[in-house]
Every structure is written in structure tokens, then in C-alpha cells.
Amino acid sequence: MVQRGRRTAARRLMVGVVGLVTLIVPTAASGQTPADTGVPQDGNLVANSGFDVGDRSGRPIAWSIEGNESAVNVVNLSAWRTAGPGSLEVNVPAGGPVTVSSDRMVAAPGSAYTLTARVKGRAGKPAVLSMVFTDFNRTEVGGNAADTAFSADWQTVTVTGTAPAGSAQVTIRIAGAEPGWSYWDQVSLTRAPAAYDPRLGSARELFLDDYRIESSQDVGRVVHAARTRPEPLIRPEYPWESSAYIYGSVFKVGKVYRMWYDCNNDVAPGYYLCYAESRDGVKWTKPLGRGTLGYKDIPASQTNLIIAGGGTIAYNPTAPADRRYALMQFKTGAVNDTLGYYVYFSPDGYTWTSGGDRPVLLDGDVSNVAWDPARGEYIATIKKRMFTSRTPGVYDRSAFVSTSKDFLTWSTPVLGVSGDYADDGAAQALNGLEGQIYGMPVLPYESTYIGIPWVLLITNFTQGAQAGAGAGPVLPQIAGSRDLVTWSRPVRESIIEPGRPGAWDDGALYTASNVLVDDRTITMYYGAFNAGHGGQLTTPGSPKYASGVGMATWRRDGFVSMTNASVPGIGDPGTLTTKTVVTDGRALHVNADVKAKGSLTVEVLDAAGNPIPGYTSDRAVPVKGDRLDAVVRWSGGRTLADLAGQEIKLRFSLVNTDLYAYWIGS
Structure with a gap:
């Protein structure tokens, strides 16, 4: 049922502030995948994971506090941080327990998660790091915790767990129940990647995830509005x-x-x-x-x-x-x-x-x-x-x-x-x-x-x-x-x-x-x-x-598309390398818009990342123009036929090009 609302001329404001939004969101949620970050999407799921920003009361943004709020502060002290300008201070007095919880994140049932954090003790017992899975009704359905021993040096604490059936969300908690003074930094929650199938067939591969991407440089995802x-x-x-x-x-x-x-x-x-x-x-x-x-x-x-x-x-x-x-x-x-x-x-x-x-x-x-x-x-x-x-x-x-x-x-x-x-x-x-x-x-x-x-x-x-x-x-x-x-x-x-x-x-x-x-x-x-x-x-x-x-x-x-906007001599050419794929030896096709002075070539590597003779970049025939379906070729008439069944990687080189999809076809 449609609920109706206010006129949204304010929507136009977003054009002017999108740079600000990009600054305050984590890499995995940025508006455009930045260059030179390898595979950014499958990284840390936690917002404000380094406790580098707090509100005007010194409480960490994107985290909530239950209990003794005065025990928790974002601090900027060089001796008590590992990276970035801030860290989280948890100073629990006697009789003043406190729990610091991250924003809830979507949890995929059956997926394995790894939580790590850096912690340094100052006195007493450090707080406890845990991850908790909850269902639709916010009922806890599982989770694990690490009982951290005191150390005056920075140490890494790790918690692992699998989201049970019925999980909807996962939350990170740093909880202090006993008197203790500790500092926390570089919290990371990652989800184990999905099982990978290297077979590359006639179904087109888009760029909505990093499932087949091993690395990239000077290319970024760009949304093309309708x-x-x-x-x-x-x-x-x-x-x-x-x-x-x-x-x-x-x-x-x-x-x-x-x-x-x-x-x-x-x-x-x-x-x-x-x-x-x-x-x-x-x-x-x-x-x-x-x-x-x-x-x-x-x-x-x-x-x-x-x-x-x-x-x-x-x-x-x-x-x-x-x-x-x-x-x-x-x-x-x-x-x-x-x-x-x-x-x-x-x-x-x-x-x-x-x-x-x-x-x-x-x-x-x-x-x-x-x-x-x-x-x-x-x-x-x-x-x-x-x-x-x-x-x-x-x-x-x-x-x-x-x-x-x-x-x-x-x-x-x-x-x-x-x-x-x-x-x-x-x-x-x-x-x-x-x-x-x-x-x-x-x-x-x-x-x-x-x-x-x-x-x-x-x-x-x-x-x-x-x-x-x-x-x-x-x-x-x-x-x-x-x-x-x-x-x-x-x-x-x-x-x-x-x-x-x-x-x-x-x-x-x-x-x-x-x-x-x-x-x-x-x-x-x-x-x-x-x-x-x-x-x-x-x-x-x-x-x-x-x-x-x-x-x-x-x-x-x-x-x-995966996009590079350089032109020869101005800007930096881009590359995108796939994970290992196996083909049936038919032709490699691409959907790409190669703009003025641009080019798109494909080099074939072996499983170890070494260029395969005959399929090196100097033998690749550039794709030119706006092509909904272009067959990728190498000089000498080479095709992927000689590589059928082998584990290979594809390295796309982009200059002033939008690459939308690739697939194997006749």
C-alpha cells in the first residue's frame, strides 16, 4: 500500500553532499568502489570500526551503550590506539557494568563469521568481546565470546561462529561486568566467502559483487541511471x-x-x-x-x-x-x-x-x-x-x-x-x-x-x-x-x-x-x-x-559497470583480474563501451598469475567502440580452445571504458 509523502526537492541536496556521505560510511557501503583497494566489498562489515568518530559527548557513532555510559569514551591518546585518531576507552568501576554494542548487521544463516579486535589493558579485568545472532523478533539464537586475559601490550582477540538457522542480524558487543580499564581498536567482522565454482559458462557475469574478482586497480563500480x-x-x-x-x-x-x-x-x-x-x-x-x-x-x-x-x-x-x-x-x-x-x-x-x-x-x-x-x-x-x-x-x-x-x-x-x-x-x-x-x-x-x-x-x-x-x-x-x-x-x-x-x-x-x-x-x-x-x-x-x-x-x-576514465597520457589505466576460472574453450565475449581514445584488452594468466604465451597483453586485439557483444581475440587467431578445462585467470585492461559483463559463447 502506498503511503504518500512530502515533496522531495531536498533530494537534490544529495548531489552536493555525496562527498560528505562517502567520508562517513565504511568502504563496503561507499557510493563508488574506490580504486586501488583490491576487493573492497568482501571486507569489514563494521561501521566506525576504529572508534575514530564520536558524538559531542564522546560516545562512539554507530555504537550504542547500555549501563554505565560514563565508563565509555572515544579518546585520542597515542599510547592507547593502534591506527587512526581514536580508540574506545572502557573504564568500568565497581558496580557499574556497561555494554557497548555495534549497529545490527544482516546475518546470513549458515554463514561463518570471524570477529577480531585489538585490545590493551590498563588495569583490572578487560571487557569481553562477543558476537550475538538474533532472529526477526530480536531473540538471541546464538553467539560466542572471548574471555580476554589482561595484557599491558596490544593483543588481538578473535571470536568465530556460524549464524544459526533463523538468524536475521548479528551484533558485536564489548561488555565489562567487573572493574577494569581497557582500550579497544580495529574491530573487524568478516563473513566467510561463498563456496566458489570456477566454471565460467554462457551466463553473463555482471559486477554487482566480487564473487569472481581477485583484484582491481584504478577501476570502480559506476551506476548507470535509467x-x-x-x-x-x-x-x-x-x-x-x-x-x-x-x-x-x-x-x-x-x-x-x-x-x-x-x-x-x-x-x-x-x-x-x-x-x-x-x-x-x-x-x-x-x-x-x-x-x-x-x-x-x-x-x-x-x-x-x-x-x-x-x-x-x-x-x-x-x-x-x-x-x-x-x-x-x-x-x-x-x-x-x-x-x-x-x-x-x-x-x-x-x-x-x-x-x-x-x-x-x-x-x-x-x-x-x-x-x-x-x-x-x-x-x-x-x-x-x-x-x-x-x-x-x-x-x-x-x-x-x-x-x-x-x-x-x-x-x-x-x-x-x-x-x-x-x-x-x-x-x-x-x-x-x-x-x-x-x-x-x-x-x-x-x-x-x-x-x-x-x-x-x-x-x-x-x-x-x-x-x-x-x-x-x-x-x-x-x-x-x-x-x-x-x-x-x-x-x-x-x-x-x-x-x-x-x-x-x-x-x-x-x-x-x-x-x-x-x-x-x-x-x-x-x-x-x-x-x-x-x-x-x-x-x-x-x-x-x-x-x-x-x-x-x-x-x-x-x-x-566497472569503469576507468583515463585517456592515453592522462590519468591511470585500470586493470581487473578474475579469480581462477575454467572454460569449455569457446569464445570470450564482453559487453563494453570503449570511449574516445580508449581501449579494452584481455590477457590470460595461469592459475599462479603468470601470463600464458600467446595470450599476453601485447598479443591481445583491442576491443573498440560501443559493443553490446564483442568477441575477445588475440593475434594469430588464437582462441580459448587451447585452454579448455584449464584453470586460468582473465586480466581486463581498461582505458576510458565501461565494462558491463563478460561470458563464454560461440
């Missing part, structure tokens, strides 16, 4: 459409583009799915009489209302004929009982049959669903509300992921993406409060799953007719996962930017649950409002709250 149109393709026009936007779904079935979009009106429950169709994806009509719902005295034969309550649709052409279309929607009710997500089936997308009178998943209210033909299962991302936000008593919207073979029985939802330190920093850059995840479609795409987290930057709870749920912009960003459990968010710019001030889409943006892909283009339809999430402003003379459905497009694979 091309959009100045006017909406769908806008409210009928009496039952006080607004028209999209959380819904768009499929091309045969030669017809089919869209299920959302509208609001004054008949309970107040929001509905409507239907539109198109022959070209640009000019849309709203066929009347396809559904079974009327509006007041207007019969169903004269509306395009499909079902009450909204929702998103998965299209599975291999399903039984009466279940080709599967719908998930939220219904209110009793918490942990009837409040949750219900499912429906349809043979045609117009008439729907209930899949049961009980929710298949609990909580609410936004869901996105998709059919994954590669794994033969449905994917649902649902919004669940954890009471872990910075604002006391306010829930923290987050995206949980669940899967199903039949759309009826679903796996236990696992926390995928939640607002973090970087999202909070983006909200604070607008003089706001914190960032949350309002929803997240998941797109099965080539070798990965692409998530589109709708990031709500809460600026206040006061401006707008529905600001009690949080006012502020909603911005679609991007995430990646190989397993639907562990998610990477290495860049944080919007993939669809709000329109310029005064445009129809200069406020909150949402997206369809899926994309349409052809050889050249990715197309995603999005819903937008001329104000933020808090709704219609209540001040006299405020513009009327308006909405529409627009179209966003990218080049194939074009959400994110």
Missing part, C-alpha cells in the same frame, strides 16, 4: 483512479505487453489492481470489462479493475493452465495470525481463484514475486517490520526472501536487505533520520539475482497527510546475490533518478516486480509520485498529489 521519458505512460483518468502507479508486474505474452498496475479510490479496501495492455510497450490502452469488479454504480463491464487489494504477479508459462498467473497480496488482520500475504491463481490474469483462506507468509505489507525458470521455483520478497530502527517504538522496514515450488508452501523468510549505516547517512545528508527498505523486487538475471531495494530515506514524521509512517523520498537502488541469502550492495546511487523539481516523478519512486530483457535493452516500468512517502502536504497551496507509471530503460546488462 533513461526515462518526460511524461508518464499511464496516468489516472477514470473515476476509480484517484492515483495510478505500479508495484505490479509487466509481461510480454505473445505479441502483447500486459501490465497490472495499482490505483487508489474511495471504496474499501481503497487500492486495487488494474489492467492495461500495449503492442509496443509505450502506448497503452485500458481494456474495460476484463475483470469482475465494478466501482460504485459503474459495472465491471465498464472498468479495468481486476482484483481488490493490489499485489504483484508471477507468470509461469510451464504451470498448469489454471495457474499460469500467480498473485501475492497483503491483507490486514491479527498479527501472527491472519495479517499477512495471501495468494491467488488465474489462467488469464483477469479472473482469480483464492489459494486459501490463510496467509502463506506472515507480516506485511509490500510483496514482490517472480518465477525463476532456472531453479524451477517462485521467489517472494516480503516486507517485514522489525523493531530495530533508531527511533524508539518505530518499526524498521526490511526485505525478507522466501521461495516456493508451488506458490502455496513457502520457505522460512530470510532477511535479505535492511537499512544500514550508509542508508542512514544518506537520510542524514537530507537533515533526516534514517534509511529503510520499503520493498525489493528480485530479478533472476543471467548468473546472479538482481535486487531492486526501494530505499526510503525518512526525513521526518510530521510533514504530510500520512507522515506518521515516515516522510521522505523513495529511491530504487541495486543489490546482487548468488544464492538469495547473502546480498551485496557495493554502490548506493539510484538506478532510476527522480525527475527534476516540478516533474511528475520528482518524489517517491517504486518499480514493477520484473524487467523485460532483449538483446539490446532492459526495460522496467516504474510508478512515481510528485511528492515523497508522507503523502499530500497539508500546508495551504501545496500541489495536488499526483502519480503515474513511467518507463525506464538501460542497455543490456547496463545497471552497473
